[in-house]
Amino acid sequence: MTNSKPEPTPRDIRRWRRYLAAERAEAAVYRDLAAKRSGEEREILLALADAEGRHEEHWLALLGDRAPASLKGDVRTRALGFLARRFGGVFVLALAQRAESRSPYEGDNDATARMAADERIHEEVIRGLAGRGRLRLSGSFRAAVFGANDGLVSNLALILGVSGAGVGGPTILLTGVAGLLAGALSMAAGEYVSVRSQRELLAASIPNPEAAAAVPALDVDVNELALVYRARGESEAAARAHADRILRGGQTVTASVPAQHEAVGSATSAAISSFLFFASGALLPVIPYLFGMDGVAAVALAAALVGVALLLTGATVGVLSGASPLRRALRQLAIGYGAAAVTYLIGALFGATVL
Structure with a gap:
């Protein structure tokens, strides 16, 4: 007795073709966005395009010879592609974030659990990239x-x-x-x-670089430098270890201060x-x-x-x-x-x- 998959219905085929078109269009959007960027952001977007390509292969395998040579994505994805080719800014990333959040794979038995998980993670990746633009x-x-x-x-x-x-x-x-x-x-x-006023308040919290000149004269045993890091929020043990590293010459005083990423602007x-x-x-x-x-x-x-x-x-x-x-x-x-x-x-x- 052999187990074979039932023949897909016309409705199944239409749905798979729709998914295939969406994956191709989304991959193109990410490649278009990557073309307008460099460095880490470009690499992340190209990796997302590759992931959409893997999803495309899944639907191609299900469709077999029923896969058309060319397909158009839905209106939203095509509009997103148009914007990505011409603008590619934070607005496009924000729209892509919403598009990823609408993935239908969660409730579709023909999509794998890995594909559904990918789409959830893609939304978070785009959220992170869009967040950089929002911060700027x-x-x-x-x-x-x-x-x-x-x-x-x-x-x-x-x-x-x-x-x-x-x-x-x-x-x-x-x-x-x-x-x-x-x-x-x-x-x-x-x-x-x-x-x-906000800039002045932040400036008042930046460590004084002249404080580093006092480090060589500190008492190693008493190590009051640890109080600096406790005042900045570190636990007593972490602050003492931090201060010990600096006294051994492995780090500067100001290098240990967490960067302040508040986008205050001019x-x-x-x-x-x-x-x-x-x-x-x-x-x-x-x-x-x-x-x-x-x-x-x-x-x-x-x-x-x-x-x-x-x-x-x-x-x-x-x-x-x-x-x-x-x-x-x-x-x-x-x-x-x-x-x-x-x-x-x-x-x-x-x-x-x-x-």
């Missing part, structure tokens, strides 16, 4: 996103609040421009002080980014009034322009954070519109009371 972006990107979002919401709320009170278009325009300038300058000043660039992005966001709700519009039409257009911008900034944050762009976009829209609606109602109540 974090300082200026934080200022840009917060600046644009604050400009959009605060100036829309200001304009709607004044509009709700029943004042005319020229007064609303003046209020919007004043809000733009005041907010942008305030954001720039606040960001500069914040980043500069205070000046953060301030400039905050000013420009706040101003660009705050400008949108003013645009209808710049063109002489007034009343409900101006309010509706201002709200629409700001809504589109809030959706875009929310989706951008979602992509970079590896979360759902749609959810982040809708959350951003709900928060912005909620704040503006409350301000409008307060303005309307105030206007009714005054009148």
